[in-house]
Amino acid sequence: xxxxxxxxNDRDYIxxxxxxxxxxxxxxxxxxxxxxxxxxxxxxxxxxxVRRILLTLQKLGYVTGNNSRWSLTPRVLSIGQHFSxxxxxxxxxxxxxxxxxxxxxESASLGVLDGVDVVYAARVPVRRIMSxxxxxxxxxxxxxxxMGRALLAWAPTEIVDNVIANSTFDALTPTTITDEGAFHTxxxxxxxxxxxxxxxxxxxxxxxxxxxxxxxxxxxxGVAACSTSAGRTTPEAFRTDVAPFLVEKANQLSADMGYRS
Numbered sequence: 001x002x003x004x005x006x007x008x009n010d011r012d013y014i015x016x017x018x019x020x021x022x023x024x025x026x027x028x029x030x031x032x033x034x035x036x037x038x039x040x041x042x043x044x045x046x047x048x049x050v051r052r053i054l055l056t057l058q059k060l061g062y063v064t065g066n067n068s069r070w071s072l073t074p075r076v077l078s079i080g081q082h083f084s085x086x087x088x089x090x091x092x093x094x095x096x097x098x099x100x101x102x103x104x105x106e107s108a109s110l111g112v113l114d115g116v117d118v119v120y121a122a123r124v125p126v127r128r129i130m131s132x133x134x135x136x137x138x139x140x141x142x143x144x145x146x147m148g149r150a151l152l153a154w155a156p157t158e159i160v161d162n163v164i165a166n167s168t169f170d171a172l173t174p175t176t177i178t179d180e181g182a183f184h185t186x187x188x189x190x191x192x193x194x195x196x197x198x199x200x201x202x203x204x205x206x207x208x209x210x211x212x213x214x215x216x217x218x219x220x221x222g223v224a225a226c227s228t229s230a231g232r233t234t235p236e237a238f239r240t241d242v243a244p245f246l247v248e249k250a251n252q253l254s255a256d257m258g259y260r261s
Contacts, residue, residue, distance in 0.1 A: 019045060023053045024062065024076070033069045089213070089222055090122045092256045096249045097124040100226055104242050109134070109225045111147035111210065113155070116167045118147040121222065143167045143183060144176050146196040150210035150223040153190035160187070176201045195247050196223075199235040206230070207238050211250035216258030224250040 026042040027034065036054065040047045054070055057063040061075045093110040100108035101124040110122040117139040125134075142148025142163050152160050169178040177183050190196045195211040202208070210225040226246055228238055251261075 019043070019049065020053050020057065023050060024057065024072075027063075027070075027072050033065075033071050035069055039070070089215075089257060093122045093213075093222070093224070093253055094124070096224060096253045096256070097122060100124070100224065100246060100249050101126055103245055104226055104228075106226050106228045106242075107134070109147070109227075110213075111145075111151065111223045111225055112221070113142060113148070113151045113159075114139070116142055116163045118142050118145055118151065118223075140202060141167060141172075143169055144172050144198070144201045146198040146208040146210035147223045147225045149186055149190050149196040149198070150212050150225075151220060153187045153196065154212060154220045172202055173200050173204050175199065195243050195250075197235060197239055197243070200230060204230075207233070207235050209238065209243055209246050211243075211247045212254075213250050214254040214257065214259040218259060221257070224253060 022043045022045070023039055026039050031038055031042075034042070036047055036050055039045075039054070040050045043050065045053075054063055054065070058065070062073055063070050064073050065071055089112075090110060097108040097110060100106075105126060107123065107125045109120050109124075111118040112121045113119075118141075120134060120136050120138045120140075123134065123136055140147070142152060148163075152163060164180055164183065169180075169183075170176070171178050177186055186196075195209060197207075197209050199207045206227060207230055208225060208227040210223040212220040213222040213224055215221045224246060226242055228242075233241070254261075
């Protein structure tokens with residue numbers, strides 16, 4: 001089953017909760033209205049088990065539907081809202097992201113690491129036509145993004161090893177880094193320059209910059225990021241025009257979080 005990260009023999013482990021979250025997270029942009037059969041195939045659970053979970057989630061108000069098609073309800077948004085309310089980083093980030101967006105005229109985001117993915121925890125969008133559909137809660141693979149590399153460049157070895165061991169390293173575009181050695185080299189470059197730049201690795205035409213945000217203890221807990229299109233600029237021009245300002249704002253956000261270099 002997807003997402004299993006602890007031993008099922010752990011006496012404190014409640015498998016039914018894991019199964020419930022497996023069903024919830026099986027709803028995505030590719031299949032927002034799955035059938036019971038779709039959810040069973042995605043989670044690896046039996047149809048009767050999925051049906052019981054769906055009926056429970058329906059009574060709790062998190063899904064709606066019947067045995068034909070199911071969909072999430074707006075109540076699931078409250079889960080993410082609780083995260084934002086309980087994490088000072090997301091609240092502190094918004095003014096800095098707004099400054100980045102106003103200065104660059106490009107969308108600005110806060111990313112945090114969750115397993116092998118980066119999750120968008122906050123975002124200030126600008127009106128641009130791009131194929132990548134990003135909103136708070138969107139997940140992207142850490143290995144193919146500037147945000148992931150900026151998060152991992154200063155991460156403990158065990159976290160980096162876990163991401164490498166559990167990432168698919170699929171070639172999402174012709175320029176995606178898919179080799180473990182090349183990925184380690186990319187992380188070293190990020191540490192040396194203080195920020196990450198990726199060009200057309202997650203998707204064709206997407207150029208992105210990310211800079212680390214640290215907490216009071218100096219640990220990298222998030223990244224400030226800014227992205228653009230290859231139709232509007234080049235990677236080197238984006239680096240020259242945006243990287244210094246982005247790093248400055250990430251440093252200011254780190255200071256907001258109590259970090260003193």
